[in-house]
Amino acid sequence: MKPKVFIALPIPPQAEAFIAEYCEYRKWDFKEPIPRETLLKEIVDMDGLLMVGGDIDQELLNCAPKLKVVSNISVGYNNFDLEAMKKRSMLGTNTPSVLDETVADLVLALVLASARRIPELDRYVKDGKWKKGSDGNLYGVDVHHATIGIIGMGRIGEAIAKRAKYGFDMNVFYYNRTRKIKAEENLGAQYCTMEELLQKSDFVVLMTPLTPETTRIMGHREFSLMKDTAFFINASRGQTVDEQALLEALVKGKIRGAGIDVYEQEPIDPEHPLLKMPNVVTLPHIGSATEKTRLDMAMLAAKNMVQALKGEQPPNIVDELRGVRT
Ligand SMILES: NC(=O)C1=CN([C@@H]2O[C@H](COP(=O)(O)OP(=O)(O)OC[C@H]3O[C@@H](n4cnc5c(N)ncnc54)[C@H](OP(=O)(O)O)[C@@H]3O)[C@@H](O)[C@H]2O)C=CC1
Numbered sequence: 316m317k318p319k320v321f322i323a324l325p326i327p328p329q330a331e332a333f334i335a336e337y338c339e340y341r342k343w344d345f346k347e348p349i350p351r352e353t354l355l356k357e358i359v360d361m362d363g364l365l366m367v368g369g370d371i372d373q374e375l376l377n378c379a380p381k382l383k384v385v386s387n388i389s390v391g392y393n394n395f396d397l398e399a400m401k402k403r404s405m406l407g408t409n410t411p412s413v414l415d416e417t418v419a420d421l422v423l424a425l426v427l428a429s430a431r432r433i434p435e436l437d438r439y440v441k442d443g444k445w446k447k448g449s450d451g452n453l454y455g456v457d458v459h460h461a462t463i464g465i466i467g468m469g470r471i472g473e474a475i476a477k478r479a480k481y482g483f484d485m486n487v488f489y490y491n492r493t494r495k496i497k498a499e500e501n502l503g504a505q506y507c508t509m510e511e512l513l514q515k516s517d518f519v520v521l522m523t524p525l526t527p528e529t530t531r532i533m534g535h536r537e538f539s540l541m542k543d544t545a546f547f548i549n550a551s552r553g554q555t556v557d558e559q560a561l562l563e564a565l566v567k568g569k570i571r572g573a574g575i576d577v578y579e580q581e582p583i584d585p586e587h588p589l590l591k592m593p594n595v596v597t598l599p600h601i602g603s604a605t606e607k608t609r610l611d612m613a614m615l616a617a618k619n620m621v622q623a624l625k626g627e628q629p630p631n632i633v634d635e636l637r638g639v640r641t
Pocket residue numbers: 390391392411412414418466467468469470471472490491492493494522523524525526528529550551552576577600601602603
């Protein structure tokens with residue numbers, strides 16, 4: 316008998332066809348996210364769950380007595396209650412590496428858009444405000460030869476460093492809990508403390524996973540250490556930043572601007588004061604959102620799940636659940 320899988324969001328037909336070869340499946344095929352109550356009902360008789368973002372917690376596990384694997388279509392897995400999953404010997408997989416270059420492109424886009432005020436000046440032209448001789452008000456700051464500091468020099472962090480170093484001749488600093496000597500050799504990146512990084516960088520980029528340790532890793536103290544002329548870029552998770560502290564730093568001119576892809580609450584409330592700031596560039600959590608990369612992620616997630624259900628070791632079991640046997 317084929318294992319049963321629930322696909323909790325629309326996925327590309329290729330990924331669905333791959334799953335169909337090995338599994339019976341039901342799917343949620345609507346643009347709106349699946350309501351939690353519906354998900355809890357759908358997974359009652361499932362062996363596998365393919366999804367993105369929803370909480371995999373004790374309540375969900377209680378509703379799914381047969382569930383053996385949860386395959387996230389994302390690299391971040393802060394939605395996993397790792398302790399609850401470990402207790403149930405539940406495998407959890409993610410989609411690392413296939414999205415690194417795409418997310419790094421987007422981070423550089425945020426750096427450039429913030430520094431050169433691209434969304435603001437796009438509106439300026441379209442609103443008919445461009446008059447002869449008015450360009451003195453339109454200056455931004457240089458990205459090339461500036462200093463970038465990457466907090467969280469992992470797979471994506473390194474792809475950002477590569478672009479910064481070889482595309483823009485930037486000085487690259489990074490902070491991790493562990494040094495990466497190879498990255499230092501290959502990318503000319505310099506390891507430093509978080510304090511030094513904040514004090515030296517023209518662009519501070521946050522790219523850590525969301526963990527208890529990184530929750531609000533950027534708060535009042537950290538923003539106060541940044542240069543008044545610096546920009547803050549966040550493409551990690553919204554909860555890594557104290558948004559109120561970021562807002563205050565922007566309002567008081569403690570930092571010059573920000574580029575943000577992720578928020579404490581998503582979607583962010585349209586009335587949120589951060590959205591009223593002209594020096595903040597915002598995006599709707601689209602770091603990996605290109606057609607090719609989203610297809611690659613869905614295929615990888617489908618393969619992770621099928622391998623797990625065949626009793627094989629899928630390649631992308633998240634670190635904390637390695638060694639778990641279903
Ligand atoms: N905006 C978007 O659409 C996207 C967002 N993301 C986010 O980016 C995150 C990173 O992805 P990826 O690069 O693949 O992950 P990696 O695991 O490869 O890299 C994470 C890096 O963060 C560092 N890190 C972890 N904890 C801390 C800490 N407490 N202090 C300082 N550094 C820390 C790690 O180094 P060390 O362990 O040595 O500290 C590691 O180098 C994802 O978890 C996800 O949340 C990813 C894709 C798209």
